Amino acid sequence: KAGVTQTPRYLIKTRGQQVTLSCSPISGHRSVSWYQQTPGQGLQFLFEYFSETQRNKGNFPGRFSGRQFSNSRSEMNVSTLELGDSALYLCASSLGQTGGRGYTFGSGTRLTVV
Amino acid sequence: DQQVKQNSPSLSVQEGRISILNCDYTNSMFDYFLWYKKYPAEGPTFLISISSIKDKNEDGRFTVFLNKSAKHLSLHIVPSQPGDSAVYFCAASVNAGNMLTFGGGTRLMVKP
Numbered sequence: 001k002a003g004v005t006q007t008p009r010y011l012i013k014t015r016g017q018q019v020t021l022s023c024s025p026i027s028g029h030r031s032v033s034w035y036q037q038t039p040g041q042g043l044q045f046l047f048e049y050f051s052e053t054q055r056n057k058g059n060f061p062g063r064f065s066g067r068q069f070s071n072s073r074s075e076m077n078v079s080t081l082e083l084g085d086s087a088l089y090l091c092a093s094s095l096g097q098t099g100g101r102g103y104t105f106g107s108g109t110r111l112t113v114v
Numbered sequence: 115d116q117q118v119k120q121n122s123p124s125l126s127v128q129e130g131r132i133s134i135l136n137c138d139y140t141n142s143m144f145d146y147f148l149w150y151k152k153y154p155a156e157g158p159t160f161l162i163s164i165s166s167i168k169d170k171n172e173d174g175r176f177t178v179f180l181n182k183s184a185k186h187l188s189l190h191i192v193p194s195q196p197g198d199s200a201v202y203f204c205a206a207s208v209n210a211g212n213m214l215t216f217g218g219g220t221r222l223m224v225k226p
Contacts, residue, residue, distance in 0.1 A: 004157070033212055042118070042203060042216040043158070056213040090157055099146045099210030105157025 002026065004093050004106035012112045018079040021109045025072050025093030031055075032074040033103070034066060037088040046089075049074050050096070078111075086113045117141045118206050120217035127224050133191040135220050137204035140185060144206035148214070149178060149189045152201045161202075162189070165210075194224045 005024040013019050025032050033056075034046040045058035049068035066076040072093070078085055088110050092103040118139045127133045135149075145166040150158035164171040164178045164187070171178050177190045191198055201221050205214040 031212060033214075035214075035216075042120075042218040043205075043214070045213050045215065048212050056211070058213070092157070094212065097210070097212055099163070099207050100148050100205060100212060100214045101160055101163050103160060103212075103214075105159070107155060107157050 004091060004104050006091055006106035006109050008109060009107070010110045012114060013081050015081055015083060015113055017081050018077060019081060019111060020075055020077050021089055021111070023074045023091035023106060025074070026104055029093035029095055029104070030072055031094045031096055032068055032072065033092045034074070034076050035090045035092070037090060037108070043090065046076065081113045083113050086111060118204060118215045118217040120204060120220045122220050123218070124221040124223070127194045127222065129196055129224055129226050130193045133194045133198065133222055133224065135189040135202050135222065137187045137217050138185060139206050141206070141215070143208045144215070146207045146210040147178070147180060147187050148205045150203045150205060152203065152219070158203060196224050196226050198222060199224050
């Protein structure tokens with residue numbers, strides 16, 4: 001079966017711009033979670049969507065937002081980009097609440113803000 | 115405030131020997147713990163997990179130990195193989211929810 005697909009793989013943006021990242025989950029998976037990975041910080045939870053509803057939210061400013069469509073595909077948006085937003089953004093899909101055991105991660109979108 | 119910490123950024127081990135990766139946590143509410151492995155240019159993949167009602171879980175060459183009183187968990191890989199070379203992340207959650215708190219990762223290098 002197809003894995004989790006994240007597009008684009010790489011992105012370069014300028015400070016102050018906004019960006020939209022996309023995540024297509026495994027077919028049948030209704031939960032999509034987003035994480036930000038920066039050097040030395042590990043992965044930090046951004047938010048989780050389940051059946052088009054945000055179920056959990058991490059400790060990130062309001063510039064970070066997301067949504068989920070009826071086909072479970074999810075997008076995250078970052079507005080007014082800052083240099084510190086440069087990171088690898090990973091999404092993970094699962095059937096439901098699996099405690100992370102059932103997560104399948106995508107390969108990520110590498111965002112560079114200049 | 116890092117609630118999950120991996121204090122060793124890197125570890126080098128000889129092939130065939132044991133690899134021990136450590137992880138400490140501070141949040142007493144965590145009740146489910148996981149280890150993920152990550153190769154470059156790929157997303158993390160689930161390795162093994164343990165619930166707080168257990169103190170040990172084994173899966174083939176991988177064993178996770180949980181010491182709740184010390185708020186410490188460790189991953190043992192025996193025997194280590196060159197293909198195990200990757201970055202290992204420990205993670206924790208509350209009520210086995212999908213909101214995971216990850217450590218900073220430990221890069222394991224297994225030398226042939």
